[in-house]
Amino acid sequence: MTQPPSAPRSSLFAKYFIALFAAVVVPLLVAGGSEAWFGHHDQKARLNDLLEAEARSAAAKIQDFLDGIRDQLVWTVQLPWSDGADERRRLDAFRLLRQVPAVVSLTLVDATGRERLFISRMGLNKIEGGTDHSASPALRNVSPGGAWYGPVTFHAGSEPFLTIAVAGTRSAVGVAVAEVNLKLIWDVISAIRVGRTGSAFVLDQPGRLIAHPDISLVLRADQTAIRPLQALRARIAAQSGQATSGRDIGGHMVLAAMAPIPGVDWSVVVKQPVAEAFAPIYAALWRTGAFLIVGAGLAAALAYWLTQRMIEPIRVLEEGVARIGAGQFDHRIDIATGDEFERLATRFNEMAGDLAVSQERSERIGRLKRFLAPQVAELVDRSGDDSVLDGRRIEVVVVFGDLRGFTAFSARAEPEIVMSFLSEYYDALDRVVIDHGATLTHFSGDGMMVLINAPVSRPDPALCAVNMARDMQKTVQSLLRDRQTLDHRLGFGVGLAMGPATVGRIGSEGRLEYTAIGTVVNLASRLCASAGNAEILVDMAAAEAAGGRAPLVELDARVLQGFDRPIRVFAADEAATG
């Protein structure tokens, strides 16, 4: 009980932490996870719409660039050609070149396909050059009142150029053919911003890069370098035009959407880095992560605090219980937490008090047992209370018995024989006394005193006493018969009397006896002394109480020492008992 208890399998802290962590973290995880999940979906849908709108807007800007040139060209094909040189038309052409920086050269041809005017930024102008353009793709493909866009060509393998032909509504006004330097789309494309760092680029139908914020990428005209951009376009096309993710030239993951430019059959692709596009989601995830860490910290702190709150009273309780267990019943567990611990401590204290009382009693009984007759002690032990031994006045039957001729026997016989005989004698009598529920209160030498009806009350004590006395006689007489070889002169007499007596403990703490005091004790003792061998003398009170149920024979009244008048005496008929 006093050895320290073995270490616990799991600590309170771990249990509290797990519980609190779950309480804090599970809702956070659920909330954060669902926020991220739904946010991701919403954001993706929103981004798809946004990027597609951006792509359309970018495509519209590129379209505007081309339409602006076309609209300018339309002005040069308004009036029919005359035969001679047309100075006004020449001035219009100069103005157009000044107005539209992207146009590098302009060729005006008449209805027959003859070149009437050629104006260039780099080369010499030609008036009435007369070259036949009727077989050129521009003239063959352009429809009246419409515009034709040629394929993109890379001058000197570097600069992208486009031929735009615009025909007048009537064939007489001829056709204007312009060479357009597509490098100037850079102003448009570099101004397009998707989100914070997203950008746009333009691929023509065969997948050549026409416009990109990094102009050097366009000028390099390197098909292998722009393969990722082509792959990106292919991915979007495979998704039937839906915004999709892929890698750009730098290898970064981007979200991209595409919009076509119908007239020229180009694609404008807008892209935004995934990291930027999903930045709000990542921020939410980071937030959740931070909350989780804070939550875990909080759970740990709470668990620690709760554990500390628990551990201290538990320690006090444990220590207190150990001390009480060690027999320190006066120890009191001092806990004032106002909760179940305090209640538990109070219970322990009450238990300690009860234990103290109970131990005190058992100690007292233990002490009593040492000095009381075994029957009395047993009785006290059974009842758990020694109040039965308290002094009181009660009607008792006192039985005395002693040996005849014992003094002479003890003087003659060896002490060992004397002691062994006495031992047998008392053992036998003790059994009889116990059998009859009487109390052997005292014996000295060869005599003994037995009480009936005290401290244990008995019904019909007189009859019981007579019967017991006869059993005693029988037992002792048979014992004496067995010992006849020792001495013929040994005998046993019994006297009993009934009457009120004061019974109870007498003596000091170290030497206690349960006994009876009163005339009846003297009477019984005198009757015993008066009885001969094998004789049982009964006083009148006992004889009357026994009534006719015991064979009693009245003898002559006897004068007994200490009694003024002769006493009526009855004898239990030995023979009658058979």
Added chain:
Amino acid sequence: MPCFLRQTVPATRRETIALLGAMAASTISARAQQKTTPVIGYLGSESPEPYGSRLAAFAEGLAEAGYVDGRNVAIDFRWAEGQYSRLPALAMDLADRQVTVMVAPGGAEVALAARSATKTIPIVFEMGGDPVALGLVASLSRPGGNLTGVSSLSVEVSLKRLEFMSELFPAARTFAVAVNPRSPTSASQSRNLQAAASSLGLELRLLNASSEPELETLFAAVSLMQPPGLIFTSDPYFAYRSRRLAELAVRHKVPAITQARDFPNAGGLMSYGGDFRQSHRHTGIYAGRIIKGEKPSDLPVQRVTKVELFVNLKAAGQLGLTVPPSILSSADVVIE
């Protein structure tokens, strides 16, 4: 409990030491980086003063690429002060200094001098001519070696200057052409001009000038012609002396056209040539991108998109000329 604590403790002592070490190393490397600020070797054929507007455009482009002189980049200037023969030695000097990138703006001479000085240090040129024809790069889209740069198209458009002059003097059959015989592009320009003249039915009088006194005599000679129309071939030597040429033109009452807008701005009649602000700005951008780690061979040669016509009507008035509507319609800027 202790087990749990051990998990949450963020760093063991060893990790902490490693972390501190990494931090220390990063500050050291940052300091080292500060020490090795990239250096641009700038090779100029003239002095800083005529280069002023070009330097501003260059700085603008450099800033666009994220670099500012004196802050995160240093520019080491070498000026030939108009003595083009000094250029190779100055270029060698810059190469010996192991500059991060060499910038050779202002014509073919400078670019050629830079190329002869180093085969390893990246060079960004700025010139009027065709770098492929000059053998500086393999092609415009893939320069190949350690050179790339910007072409301002000024050399290509020499013949347009003849055309504008002929527009101004429709009746004239002969025009004077100023040629710098030392220029690497003089031969090709002369050839182009001759071809253009013959297609226009004109004759040319080629006059050489590569020094101050020669310019004097050139203007004096042209002023005696009837009409005294003078076309300047594209050459940095002329371009950087726009102010001087304008003075001479005014003094000798010579209608002249050059490549640089500085000329009509200083009182000359006309100019037609590439926008040097654009070309120098792109030079700055390329220099910045090379400092950032891009290879010149990956940067295609850029050609300016803007060729501009400047006309000074005041000068025309002083010369007693009426500028025809065709020129006025084409003019990007008309100075009145």
